Amino acid sequence: MTEEIIIAGFGGQGVLSMGKILAYSGIMQNQEVSWMPSYGPEMRGGTANVAVVISDERISSPVINSYDTAIILNQQSLDKFESTVKPGGLLIYDPNGITHHPTRKDINIYTIEASEEAGKLGLMKTFNMIVLGGFLKLKPLIQPEFIHKGLEKSLPARHHKLIPENEKAIEIGKGLIKAVQVL
Amino acid sequence: MKELRLMKGNEAVAEAAIRAGCDGYFGYPITPQSEIMEYLMAQQPEKTTGMVVLQAESEVAAINMVYGGASCGKRVMTSSSSPGISLKQEGISYIAGAELPCVIVNVVRGGPGLGTIQPSQSDYFQSVKGGGHGDYRLIVLAPASVQEMADFAGLGFDLAFKYRNPVLILSDGVIGQMMEKVELDEFKPRFTKEEIAKNTPWATFGKTDDRERNIITSLDLDSAKQEKHVTHLSEKYKLMEENEVRFEEFQTEDAEYLIVAYGSSARISQKAVDIARAKGIKVGLLRPITLFPFPKKPLAELAKQVKGILSVEMSLGQMVEDVKLAVECKVKVEHFGRYGGIIPTPDEVVAALEQKIIGG
Structure with a gap:
């Protein structure tokens, strides 16, 4: 199994840390992982993205140009990455702020109203975990116990008290995912 | 069991340096390697191992602090990215001339000039052909993973002290910025004063009455002596070429074509090999791990077997010259590269192989 994922959105939405938690959880589950962020001028323009690969085998290239899954959190990222999803692949996006919706007919498309729900529940800090929950509902690549271990490893010890809140957000996300187009 | 962590390449080389018993780090920030000093500062090793971490006032100051620390027999290091490494070249030449051990990390970005902050491999010539003035060589290690960023800190110090050479x-920016799984070595203690006196008797660790004073210099105004000194250096470089060549082969056993690539280009090329093999093209990969000494012999051997070689680098074509020298132009050698901060895709590498080597 090899899963190549792009996570993209605004800086501050927790894009890079979502990728890190996913990658660390992969390590805890004894898999090979890579996490390759954008760090260049794009990032300084306010958008952030990270390519995460989780695999049973040694990962060759950490730099990839087509993905099994795209997790998209703003319009710029949707415009940039919709075309990079492999045919038959998965696109998950938060429709908040999206005016031009995806148009491809050869991929599976789901929405997750994560920012609206996070706002309602006052859980803005765990917004990214709601999104991660939606992804894990569709692709349960990592078992919950290893997500727990991944959170323990990713968060500094002084934030470990927040782990249950993060796990709750993942559960909420699992219930929010909605199919738009299923092949 | 060794400790498993998810780390950036930059963080891994910093953590591994502390664990390798590094005595001092001297640096100046520049993207894409600033996490090295950031990480070291956050770890505060001065409170645990006693290692000094210092932000110098410039790159020139940092490399001269390394010169000073190395003169005293200490394990010292610095890091920078391309424009900053250019500033350090005078110091590097002096350190090589004075035969001092140290570790220098270059997380390459696109050039020339200030260039771009995105990854590149366009400092190959500077790294293996000199960079600074004079007849000298550096041992050049090219990591292709976060694990190797960690491993090469310790290996770097071992080789530097074995040969008294930087x-x-x-x-590059890919290996520095990406995160991967890394296994960290146990902590190795820093050298004690007694160990320095025993292992590096040439160092300036404090003169005692029972010996002559040690002098560290790269200057000799007597040309005959200087020629003798440079001859001595050349013998050292020959020993490195005999004993320190490191490389990795991937799917070369039945290869009809060969890709040569190092660092992040080797990772991309490995995927290109998989794609090409799925199309029925028998291609293999040779990844030089040491760029000096360059794996000339294994390349010359493979040249007898393959019909053509593609050198893949994020540059206009620098390592390709060493590939041609190694195979003495007995087989066709072409270059493929992207540059200016653009990273080639595996598909582009396969297309270049088909056009330049198989079709050409």
């Missing part, structure tokens, strides 16, 4: 870890 070691350069030639990384």
Whole structure:
């Protein structure tokens, strides 16, 4: 199994840390992982993205140009990455702020109203975990116990008290995912 | 069991340096390697191992602090990215001339000039052909993973002290910024004063009455002596070429074509090999791990077997010259590269192989 994922959105939405938690959880589950962020001028323009690969085998290239899954959190990222999803692949996006919706007919498309729900529940800090929950509902690549271990490893010890809140957000996300187009 | 962590390449080389018993790090920030000093500062090793971490006032100051620390027999290192490494070249030449051990990390970005902050491999010539003035060589290690960023810190110090010569870890923005799984070595203690006196009797660790004073210099106004000194250096470089060549082969056993690539280009090329093999093209990969000494012999051997060689680098074509020298132009050698901060895709590498080597 090899899963190549792009996570993209605004800086501050927790894009890079979502990728890190996913990658660390992969390590805890004894898999090979890579996490390759954008760090260049794009990032300084306010958008952030990270390519995460989780695999049973040694990962060759950490730099990839087509993905099994795209997790998209703003319009710029949707415009940039919709075309990079492999045919038959998965696109998950938060429709908040999206005016031009995806148009491809050869991929599976789901929405997750994560920012609206996070706002309602006052859980803005765990917004990214709601999104991660939606992804894990569709692709349960990592078992919950290893997500727990991944959170323990990713968060500094002084934030470990927040782990249950993060796990709750993942559960909420699992219930929010909605199919738009299923092949 | 060794400790498993998810780390950036930059963080891994910093943590591994502390664990390798490094005595001092001297640096100046520049993207894409600033996490090295950031990480070291956050770890505060001065409170645990006693290692000094210092932000110098400039790159020139940092390399001269390394010169000073190395003169005293200490394990010292610095890091920078391309424009900053250019500033350090005078110091590197002096350190090589004075035969001092140290580790230098270059997390390469696109040039020339200030260039771009995105990854590149366009400092190959600077790294293996000199960079600074004079007849000298650096041992150049090219990591292709976060694990190797960690491993080469310790290996770098070992080789630097074995040969009394600076070691350069030639990384790039991809390897520095990406995170991967890394296994960390146990902590190795720093050298004690007694160990320095025993292991590096040439160092300036404090003169005692029972011996002559040690002098560290790269200057000799007597040309005959200087020629003798440079001859001595050349013998050292020959020994490195005999004993320190490191490389990795991937799917070369039945290869009809060969890709040569180092660092992040080797990772991309490995995927290109998989794609090409799925199309029925028998291609293999040779990844030089040491760029000096360059794996000339294994390349010359493979040249007898393959019909053509593609050298893949994120540059206009620098390592390709060493590939041609190694195979003495007995087989067709072409270059493929992207540059200016653009990273080639595996598909582009396969297309270049088909056009330049198989079709050409």
